[in-house]
Amino acid sequence: MIVSFELNGKDVHVETSSDRRAVDLLREDLGLAGTKESCGNGDCGACSILVDDKARLSCLTLAAQLQGRKVVTIEGVCGEDGRLHPVQKAFIESGALQCGYCTPGMVIAVIDLLNSNPSPSRNEIREAISGNLCRCGAYQKILDAVEEVVKDSKKEAS
């Protein structure tokens, strides 16, 4: 089938089999290797993408399910001018990663959180990233980074 959807702000039409996993479609067919695959079972969150603004696991999503949807991967979270998303910037500034493999999924999970809850508590941040494993154990720095984003956005608002 030809699957048509919006990918990082642009319309794409791609010939693929309807049961191809979204993670394979994105990484292998469309060359967007920012989305990572780790467990392939929905346990680790590394492959998270935004589908209609909500975090979904691309390893448990099939190509046919993307038809007509709005998809954002880690490649699409920055501004049009290439400026980093505030969450990405805060991750770098807070040192919220070591190997970086979980980072795309973490950033997607945090963006989903901040869309629905712009000023989460530290515990709410913990819960929001509870589906994302970081085997380097950078969790505390990740929480710090998200708290920085929240602080900065409050400063901007005031």
Add this chain to the structure above:
Amino acid sequence: MSHALVPTKLEELWAYIAENPEAMLCAGGTDLLVKIRSRSVTPDCLICLERLDDLKGVRFEAGEIIIGALTTHRELLHDPIVQRDLSILASAVQNLGSPPIRNMGTLGGNIVTASPAGDTLAPLYILKARLKIRSKESSRSVPIESFILGPGKVDLRAGEILSEIAINQDSRFTVNHFEKVGRRNALACSVVSMAALMNIAEDNTISEIRLAWGSVGPTIMRFGDVERLLEGRQLTVRGIEDAIRKVQQSVSPIADTRASADYRRDVAGRLLLRLLSYASSR
């Protein structure tokens, strides 16, 4: 697997089912797609139900709360009716899987998967949920405990889907308690879970109670004799200690990678002690 279909209307669904009688239905896929990947199931065709808007949402109808089977766990958590009137279901869904799993998984999917550890099941049993089963030609309604036949086994015939979950609020309970014991809070398959609906009289006796346990038998377990024993009892350690023992004798847990059978048996009974936190303070 050779193809996946995503119907947007029920007529389309019935046509797809007729054309692909061997197809499996996917209501979120957080469990089914894992099984397909490990080849423990090998369907030729998958019909994904998530765009059937007729099967989504929560509403009141003729004194009942009706939940569309394709309502995601996230939608349940944010629904005002669920928050106000089905808080026991909300607490069970709160810790189900992880945020992305709750964005994808659905209530109907959790029911039809029929895992003994399915987090929503114990609450649905004591809420006396009835399930509406539809096919192209007919529809029927069954209580959840007769629908779930065993681990992964449900009373769903060829061409049928679970369309709605109906909850009749015949009794109101002041205590809506759900607890899941797992190895961690997120992404944990429950070791034991217990759901309780309870009313307490002014003299701190239990006036009415419904209880259900998950992960301690092939399906959700309820014990009428334990409930009858507890009704009229003081909500104190002395008042419930024989009920704890009775639960421990009645459950039939297995040992697996998460816990031993003995541990499950022990904890299943002791979870009743949590109810003491609702005792009226003197």
